[in-house]
Amino acid sequence: MALLEVENLSRHFGGLRAVANLSFAVRPGEILGLIGPNGAGKTTVFNLVTGFLPPSGGDVRLDGESLVGLKPHAVARRGVARTFQIVKPFPHLSARENAALGGMARLGSRRAAEDEAMRVLEQVGLAAKADVPAGEFTLADQKRLEIARALATGPKLLLLDEPMGGLNPREVGGACELVERIRESGVTVVLVEHIMRAIMRISHRVVVMNQGEKIAEGAPAEVVQDPAVIAAYFGKRVANARG
Numbered sequence: 001m002a003l004l005e006v007e008n009l010s011r012h013f014g015g016l017r018a019v020a021n022l023s024f025a026v027r028p029g030e031i032l033g034l035i036g037p038n039g040a041g042k043t044t045v046f047n048l049v050t051g052f053l054p055p056s057g058g059d060v061r062l063d064g065e066s067l068v069g070l071k072p073h074a075v076a077r078r079g080v081a082r083t084f085q086i087v088k089p090f091p092h093l094s095a096r097e098n099a100a101l102g103g104m105a106r107l108g109s110r111r112a113a114e115d116e117a118m119r120v121l122e123q124v125g126l127a128a129k130a131d132v133p134a135g136e137f138t139l140a141d142q143k144r145l146e147i148a149r150a151l152a153t154g155p156k157l158l159l160l161d162e163p164m165g166g167l168n169p170r171e172v173g174g175a176c177e178l179v180e181r182i183r184e185s186g187v188t189v190v191l192v193e194h195i196m197r198a199i200m201r202i203s204h205r206v207v208v209m210n211q212g213e214k215i216a217e218g219a220p221a222e223v224v225q226d227p228a229v230i231a232a233y234f235g236k237r238v239a240n241a242r243g
């Protein structure tokens with residue numbers, strides 16, 4: 001059975017169809033790439049799955065149970081964690097304290113949350129910087145810390161919103177390895193990312209959105225050759241020239 005099922009999901013903002021009748025499934029243990037041009041609706045999908053926004057229609061199920069109507073903390077308790085495109089750690093708190101915030105609700109005590117924080121900082125490669133204030137971190141390390149905070153909630157499913165945006169090529173390579181390690185640890189991943197070589201390298205399957213709708217789904221090497229995908233990214237002229 002699928003871990004996550006998104007079925008006919010829609011969200012309108014006034015007359016704008018940000019997400020329109022979108023259906024896809026995420027299998028346990030996979031890295032699913034969710035891609036599409038700017039404004040395609042990817043972040044809105046994350047907001048709908050995690051309870052930050054109510055859908056206009058459709059359903060989202062985790063392990064067969066609907067998440068619709070649950071508040072973000074309740075969705076997190078069911079095992080869905082997310083990161084944000086714009087990372088905002090508390091700059092005066094240490095990496096350990098920032099990561100511990102993710103574990104507080106689940107673990108109850110600060111002590112237990114800080115122990116869990118050390119475990120996840122180790123996992124993301126920040127253990128040596130546990131006592132450094134997050135405000136002193138590079139963007140790449142802030143993005144790792146954001147992932148650590150999400151992991152501290154103990155997720156089955158991790159939704160990553162552009163974890164590689166703004167990173168240099170070496171840092172992107174490191175982030176790819178991190179996402180693969182997270183998957184190997186048993187966490188299923190949905191990855192929204194504009195950096196195509198990262199998507200191609202680590203996604204098992206890719207879902208492509210354009211203007212709220214799903215326009216393609218399949219293996220990474222297949223979807224990048226799909227004329228509808230090429231048209232969405234580069235305009236119809238390019239697709240026609242190739243076809």
Ligand SMILES: Nc1ncnc2c1ncn2[C@@H]1O[C@H](COP(=O)(O)OP(=O)(O)OP(=O)(O)O)[C@@H](O)[C@H]1O
Pocket residue numbers: 013016018036037038039040041042043044045
């Ligand atoms: N809260 C909101 N109110 C009104 N319109 C919104 C809201 N959130 C998103 N939108 C609009 O919905 C559409 C989809 O936005 P979304 O951020 O989901 O796209 P995206 O695929 O994540 O884009 P990007 O790759 O640029 O981050 C856009 O046209 C956006 O302006």
